[in-house]
Amino acid sequence: MKYSLTRRGLLKASAGAAAALAAPSIVSASGNFSGKEIRLLTWSDNTGLAILENIAKPFEEMTGAKVIADRTGSTSEMVAKLRASGGRAQYDVITLAGVGAVELAGDGLLAKPDLNQLPNLAKVDPRFRTGADGHGIGYLLWTGGLIYNTKTFKEPPKSYAEMWEANHAGRLFMPPATWTDALDTIFATGKMLGGDGTNADDAFAKLSELRRNILTFGENPAQLSELFRSDALDIGGVYAPAFFAKELANPEQSNMGATYDVEEGFFADLMYTIMPKAKPGEDDVVHAFINYTLDAKVQGVMAEAVLNGPINQEAQMSEAAKASPFIIKPEQLSDKAVVHDKSFIADVREQWISKYQQTLS
Numbered sequence: 001m002k003y004s005l006t007r008r009g010l011l012k013a014s015a016g017a018a019a020a021l022a023a024p025s026i027v028s029a030s031g032n033f034s035g036k037e038i039r040l041l042t043w044s045d046n047t048g049l050a051i052l053e054n055i056a057k058p059f060e061e062m063t064g065a066k067v068i069a070d071r072t073g074s075t076s077e078m079v080a081k082l083r084a085s086g087g088r089a090q091y092d093v094i095t096l097a098g099v100g101a102v103e104l105a106g107d108g109l110l111a112k113p114d115l116n117q118l119p120n121l122a123k124v125d126p127r128f129r130t131g132a133d134g135h136g137i138g139y140l141l142w143t144g145g146l147i148y149n150t151k152t153f154k155e156p157p158k159s160y161a162e163m164w165e166a167n168h169a170g171r172l173f174m175p176p177a178t179w180t181d182a183l184d185t186i187f188a189t190g191k192m193l194g195g196d197g198t199n200a201d202d203a204f205a206k207l208s209e210l211r212r213n214i215l216t217f218g219e220n221p222a223q224l225s226e227l228f229r230s231d232a233l234d235i236g237g238v239y240a241p242a243f244f245a246k247e248l249a250n251p252e253q254s255n256m257g258a259t260y261d262v263e264e265g266f267f268a269d270l271m272y273t274i275m276p277k278a279k280p281g282e283d284d285v286v287h288a289f290i291n292y293t294l295d296a297k298v299q300g301v302m303a304e305a306v307l308n309g310p311i312n313q314e315a316q317m318s319e320a321a322k323a324s325p326f327i328i329k330p331e332q333l334s335d336k337a338v339v340h341d342k343s344f345i346a347d348v349r350e351q352w353i354s355k356y357q358q359t360l361s
Contacts, residue, residue: 248307
């Protein structure tokens with residue numbers, strides 16, 4: 001079976017969604033949710049911490065609701081957690097990569113949010129409003145490219161092929177197998193070899209050449225930043241600059257740089273907020289929380305905190321954030337941006353994860 005991949009966003013609001021967005025909102029963010037709770041599942045890294053600090057905490061202060069957070073390492077683990085719940089009401093809201101939303105929607109575990117209760121969605125770039133057959137609500141753009149040592153490279157590397165150079169042996173890192181970035185790395189390797197990115201067998205054969213050159217896998221971004229600071233790493237990817245907002249702002253101390261300007265392209269993934277079909281919380285407060293993730297101020301603050309791309313077209317960003325080369329805005333998704341067909345990635349994810357582990361372990 002052939003799958004088509006696109007370099008531009010495939011996600012568009014349906015006619016029904018557009019009509020719903022025009023309807024009056026029945027949700028207000030005035031402190032009327034006192035005593036109500038939301039159970040949130042998000043990431044355990046600094047991107048998850050930013051959600052707690054810049055979304056959950058101000059939402060609690062504004063509405064009186066209590067946000068109870070559970071955190072885990074990857075989208076794969078989030079998918080596994082919800083599948084393991086056996087339909088028990090465990091979480092109200094989950095933020096995750098797009099492929100996870102597609103898989104869980106296919107499992108029948110998600111509810112479709114009521115777009116009437118998400119007025120901020122009207123301000124979102126139409127390509128990024130909904131996905132996963134209406135079960136996912138756009139959140140932020142996750143982008144990945146190459147991370148490199150600014151002492152090693154006087155200029156940013158121009159191709160993923162740089163990772164195969166002999167002088168980087170023992171000074172290379174790769175993304176963990178269960179992360180979406182690993183799927184991107186397989187795809188990038190296929191493109192580097194002249195294919196369309198779906199030529200996985202060729203990609204794995206090429207990736208096998210790196211096995212002895214890898215110093216570490218990037219499960220712990222803090223550890224990676226320390227290895228760069230101590231000049232133990234040269235390069236790695238595909239990996240998200242989002243993990244290194246502070247380090248990239250101070251390359252003299254961190255030795256860290258990042259680039260999206262590579263021949264094979266950079267990767268952009270729309271992250272989603274999803275709502276499990278079985279959830280412990282009440283619809284009104286859950287929808288209000290999802291709506292708040294799309295607030296113009298929240299989108300701007302999150303973009304600057306973790307270098308994620310805002311999707312609210314009125315995002316309130318500082319001048320520094322607007323000028324940052326590491327924050328990709330929707331209008332910057334040029335021909336170099338690879339946006340996956342999420343159904344394709346969902347179909348191959350388990351197979352690619354397994355083969356990646358076998359190839360590089």
